[in-house]
Amino acid sequence: APTLKSTYKIASIPGDGIGPEVISAGVEVLTALTKCKKFEGQFELDFTHLDWGTDRYLKTGKYTPEDYLQQLKEYDAILFGSVGSPSVPDHISLWGLRLAICQPLQQYANVRPTRILPGTKSPLANCQPGDLDWVIVRENSEGEYAGQGGRSHIGEEHEVATELSIFTRTGVRRIAQFAFMVAQGRPRKMLTYVTKSNAQRNGMVMWDEVVREVAKDFPDVTLDHMLVDAMTVRMVLNPRSLDTILATNLHADILSDLAAALAGSIGIAPTANLDPSRKNPSMFEPIHGSAFDITGLGVANPVGTLWSCSEMLHWLGESEAAVGLMVAVEKVCEAGIMTKDLGGSAGTKEVTQAVIEELGKL
Ligand code: ATP
Numbered sequence: 429a430p431t432l433k434s435t436y437k438i439a440s441i442p443g444d445g446i447g448p449e450v451i452s453a454g455v456e457v458l459t460a461l462t463k464c465k466k467f468e469g470q471f472e473l474d475f476t477h478l479d480w481g482t483d484r485y486l487k488t489g490k491y492t493p494e495d496y497l498q499q500l501k502e503y504d505a506i507l508f509g510s511v512g513s514p515s516v517p518d519h520i521s522l523w524g525l526r527l528a529i530c531q532p533l534q535q536y537a538n539v540r541p542t543r544i545l546p547g548t549k550s551p552l553a554n555c556q557p558g559d560l561d562w563v564i565v566r567e568n569s570e571g572e573y574a575g576q577g578g579r580s581h582i583g584e585e586h587e588v589a590t591e592l593s594i595f596t597r598t599g600v601r602r603i604a605q606f607a608f609m610v611a612q613g614r615p616r617k618m619l620t621y622v623t624k625s626n627a628q629r630n631g632m633v634m635w636d637e638v639v640r641e642v643a644k645d646f647p648d649v650t651l652d653h654m655l656v657d658a659m660t661v662r663m664v665l666n667p668r669s670l671d672t673i674l675a676t677n678l679h680a681d682i683l684s685d686l687a688a689a690l691a692g693s694i695g696i697a698p699t700a701n702l703d704p705s706r707k708n709p710s711m712f713e714p715i716h717g718s719a720f721d722i723t724g725l726g727v728a729n730p731v732g733t734l735w736s737c738s739e740m741l742h743w744l745g746e747s748e749a750a751v752g753l754m755v756a757v758e759k760v761c762e763a764g765i766m767t768k769d770l771g772g773s774a775g776t777k778e779v780t781q782a783v784i785e786e787l788g789k790l
């Protein structure tokens with residue numbers, strides 16, 4: 429037998445709602461990939477499943493064990509499903525698990541590739557695969573989701589609530605540098621950065637300044653600027669004119685849901701939460717949430733998770749396997765084996781099995 433190059437330790441956190449359904453699809457496909465003819469013996473993935481989610485919270489009052497960060501640091505990567513349940517307010521569950529991982533592990537770069545997969549349809553008329561091929565880089569550690577602010581006089585007529593956006597020069601510079609490197613690595617070498625610096629005259633103006641400063645180190649990247657409101661219009665009316673997109677935590681959150689919908693479905697879109705310093709493990713997850721309206725029906729689209737698994741393989745340095753996985757996913761889409769959100773009639777399991785079969789043919 430060939431000697432194994434490496435074994436990667438992966439923490440899987442299926443979480444809530446359709447999270448367990450799509451994560452089990454991801455684990456099944458990744459396991460099949462390491463055993464398929466083309467990639468057999470190249471590397472192994474060693475999964476540990478962590479039952480961190482709302483059930484645990486309802487029983488113990490905590491989403492995670494006390495030492496969860498130390499535990500996570502033992503892994504090479506984290507595969508995450510989703511968190512959120514009708515039985516707990518969303519801001520409790522989001523801060524209890526997802527943000528409790530991303531922020532302390534310094535996963536400051538949230539990367540969201542979006543393109544139209546072959547065989548699928550964009551809701552935009554005349555928009556074919558190739559007409560929409562973007563990477564959204566989202567600042568993932570500060571900004572509007574810094575968690576600072578407060579409320580006083582709660583429930584009274586004159587109640588006051590503040591929600592502070594925190595932008596640091598260091599934080600903006602590092603995400604800008606990251607985005608320029610992403611843009612530089614793509615054929616068109618174009619970066620569009622998004623702010624709202626006409627109305628927000630402090631943090632957003634600093635963003636403009638820092639991005640333009642960083643631009644001097646990347647003379648080969650074509651840079652342009654959009655205000656976030658105008659950006660939504662450009663994404664819909666002129667998708668071809670965009671390539672790599674940089675935006676704040678809140679703006680990119682919104683723009684990437686729009687991007688996923690324009691590419692065909694929120695069910696296909698992947699996310700990588702990266703610590704570019706590689707001191708901590710990075711986390712990979714579909715962009716969709718727990719989708720309780722379809723939980724347990726077996727119809728959740730696994731493609732967002734499979735694409736996230738591919739991004740994880742890229743980050744681990746297994747780029748050939750990462751590309752192979754997406755080739756298999758695209759063949760399955762092209763053959764029309766798709767879930768309802770993409771206009772098909774296949775279930776999660778059929779799509780998963782079809783991808784595994786394609787891996788066998790690589
Ligand atoms: P959250 O609050 O965690 O964002 P949510 O239920 O508000 O969760 P999403 O989970 O993102 O929002 O789902 C939005 C809609 O998209 C839902 O109606 C859901 O049915 C659909 N959807 C999301 N993910 C998928 C998927 N993987 N496959 C099919 N449909 C999906």
Ligand code: MG
Nearest residue numbers: 715716717718
């Ligand atoms: Mg949502």
